[in-house]
Amino acid sequence: MNSTALHQINWVWSITKGHRSALLIYFLLELAAIALSLLFVLWSKRAVDIAMQTNASDMKMVLILVATSLLFALVIRGFSGWLSERTTLKMGLRLQQQMIEVQMMSLWKVVKDWHSGDIQSRIHSDCNEVVSMVAYSGISFLLTLIRLLASFAFLWSMDPMLAFMILAITPLFLFSKVYFRRMRRLSRDVKQKESDFWRILQENLRFRMVIRAMDLLSGRREKQENSQDLIYKLKSEQLNFASFTQLAMKFTINIGYLLTFIWGVYRLRAGEISFGTMTAFLQLVGRIQTPILTLSGFFSLFIRFRTSLERIMELMSGEREPFVAPQKIRGLRTLYIDNLTFKYEDEKVIDGLTIKVKIGEPAAIIGSSGKGKTTLMRLLLALLQPENGWIWLADYRQKYVLTAGHRVNFAYVPQGNTLFSGSIRENLLIANPQADEEKLKYALWLSCSEFVYHLPNGIDTVVGESGHGLSEGQAQRIAIARAMMRDCDIWLFDEITSALDKETAGNLTGRLIKAGEDKLCIFVTHDFNLAENCSQTIYIN
Ligand SMILES: Nc1ncnc2c1ncn2[C@@H]1O[C@H](COP(=O)(O)OP(=O)(O)OP(=O)(O)O)[C@@H](O)[C@H]1O
Numbered sequence: 001m002n003s004t005a006l007h008q009i010n011w012v013w014s015i016t017k018g019h020r021s022a023l024l025i026y027f028l029l030e031l032a033a034i035a036l037s038l039l040f041v042l043w044s045k046r047a048v049d050i051a052m053q054t055n056a057s058d059m060k061m062v063l064i065l066v067a068t069s070l071l072f073a074l075v076i077r078g079f080s081g082w083l084s085e086r087t088t089l090k091m092g093l094r095l096q097q098q099m100i101e102v103q104m105m106s107l108w109k110v111v112k113d114w115h116s117g118d119i120q121s122r123i124h125s126d127c128n129e130v131v132s133m134v135a136y137s138g139i140s141f142l143l144t145l146i147r148l149l150a151s152f153a154f155l156w157s158m159d160p161m162l163a164f165m166i167l168a169i170t171p172l173f174l175f176s177k178v179y180f181r182r183m184r185r186l187s188r189d190v191k192q193k194e195s196d197f198w199r200i201l202q203e204n205l206r207f208r209m210v211i212r213a214m215d216l217l218s219g220r221r222e223k224q225e226n227s228q229d230l231i232y233k234l235k236s237e238q239l240n241f242a243s244f245t246q247l248a249m250k251f252t253i254n255i256g257y258l259l260t261f262i263w264g265v266y267r268l269r270a271g272e273i274s275f276g277t278m279t280a281f282l283q284l285v286g287r288i289q290t291p292i293l294t295l296s297g298f299f300s301l302f303i304r305f306r307t308s309l310e311r312i313m314e315l316m317s318g319e320r321e322p323f324v325a326p327q328k329i330r331g332l333r334t335l336y337i338d339n340l341t342f343k344y345e346d347e348k349v350i351d352g353l354t355i356k357v358k359i360g361e362p363a364a365i366i367g368s369s370g371k372g373k374t375t376l377m378r379l380l381l382a383l384l385q386p387e388n389g390w391i392w393l394a395d396y397r398q399k400y401v402l403t404a405g406h407r408v409n410f411a412y413v414p415q416g417n418t419l420f421s422g423s424i425r426e427n428l429l430i431a432n433p434q435a436d437e438e439k440l441k442y443a444l445w446l447s448c449s450e451f452v453y454h455l456p457n458g459i460d461t462v463v464g465e466s467g468h469g470l471s472e473g474q475a476q477r478i479a480i481a482r483a484m485m486r487d488c489d490i491w492l493f494d495e496i497t498s499a500l501d502k503e504t505a506g507n508l509t510g511r512l513i514k515a516g517e518d519k520l521c522i523f524v525t526h527d528f529n530l531a532e533n534c535s536q537t538i539y540i541n
Pocket residue numbers: 112344345347349367368369370371372373374375376
């Protein structure tokens with residue numbers, strides 16, 4: 001076994017943690033059901049044989065046993081089915097949580113490389129594929145194999161020749177390398193194309209108004225339809241191949257049944273077997289054929305599972321931000337940036353930047369577009385790591401090298417629309433769930449969001465996806481109010497006046513600068529009026 005397969009097995013084993021006893025119980029219950037079904041065959045053979053004798057004294061007892069085995073098997077199957085569904089559900093949700101957690105904490109370069117549509121496709125369909133294999137199909141495979149072997153051994157004990165005949169006609173071609181390779185390639189291609197489709201779909205839905213407004217509908221529709229056509233072609237190929245192999249399988253299996261039947265009839269006529277044995281034959285043949293058919297279906301499931309497993313593991317292997325305990329700095333005084341250098345891949349964005357921002361002395365950061373202002377914000381929030389140089393936070397006594405743990409000290413307002421769907425109140429409370437009405441009112445006032453009170457539902461007005469229902473400027477101000485709900489000593493504002501008229505912008509920045517007299521405020525801006533009101537202006541070129 002190669003190291004990749006071993007790694008995959010270990011990984012699969014790790015996701016069963018917390019569910020292993022439920023999986024074992026399910027396996028044992030199904031095993032008991034198999035034993036009962038074989039007892040059913042044995043006792044029904046006896047019942048038929050007794051019925052053919054003149055002295056049928058214990059027939060009643062045997063019939064009771066036949067009925068009991070059937071009934072118990074039914075009850076056990078009912079319970080095990082329920083248990084398996086429940087375990088699948090719980091495991092699926094847990095795995096999804098883990099996948100989402102990894103994505104939420106992934107490093108900047110990982111975020112850039114993965115499209116959220118692709119991630120969603122993996123979290124949804126690949127996760128289902130993997131979990132249903134681990135919690136259900138994998139165990140079913142083992143049980144089917146056991147059922148098959150037990151029925152085969154039973155048949156062998158009654159008539160070895162017949163058992164041999166059945167084995168000889170089993171379509172073993174299904175286990176060939178050609179079959180596996182082709183199915184694997186198809187499965188990979190389908191998954192890849194599905195991810196592409198999710199990417200296109202997500203962007204089409206997100207920008208549907210803009211797409212219509214800019215008359216891009218036909219182009220985007222064509223892209224989406226092309227992607228669907230590709231999926232259709234690949235899935236049709238998959239379907240044709242699977243249907244052909246299933247048909248070949250059924251064909252050979254039915255010939256097997258026919259041969260058994262003819263063989264049985266001749267031997268019955270020759271008086272070599274009893275009626276009971278004949279009925280047992282026919283039942284056992286069924287109990288061998290059905291598992292073989294199930295196994296053939298299982299192989300395509302297994303191939304899909306391997307593909308999905310690789311895709312999930314690839315997603316989960318992205319680098320994550322290590323956990324650092326939150327560290328609130330009491331009595332914060334100064335932020336130092338010393339000879340800071342940063343580059344994305346090869347492009348140097350910030351080169352030897354040195355600045356100092358003190359509490360109560362707001363700073364404006366100005367620079368033409370694409371010069372690295374937002375990058376600087378990301379560095380301050382420890383979302384990016386400097387290539388060279390240092391960022392420190394200092395209180396009265398000492399300096400602390402900035403880490404992700406210091407994020408609790410920052411209230412940050414990003415560029416653009418970042419509201420969540422839900423009411424305005426929910427959007428504000430997410431930043432500080434314990435806040436009271438006073439705090440809400442203050443944050444709304446500080447961000448010049450008094451317009452909220454004139455909305456029909458006031459602060460409980462529901463905002464759609466990406467702030468739909470509010471203007472850009474209104475959404476921007478609610479985003480400022482949200483940041484102001486947090487009790488933080490450093491306020492970072494990234495172009496907060498870009499969607500506001502001059503008067504509102506002046507009002508807003510006036511309130512923020514006044515209220516931030518005991519805060520460390522940094523405004524990234526193109527607004528020179530705002531820069532004039534700050535204590536220092538830093539140019540990034
Ligand atoms: N994730 C990224 N990977 C690679 N390069 C990036 C990434 N994000 C930004 N850049 C590049 O870094 C440079 C600075 O980008 P940044 O967003 O910091 O500029 P900015 O000064 O905030 O611009 P604007 O005023 O337009 O918002 C740009 O040239 C941009 O192409």
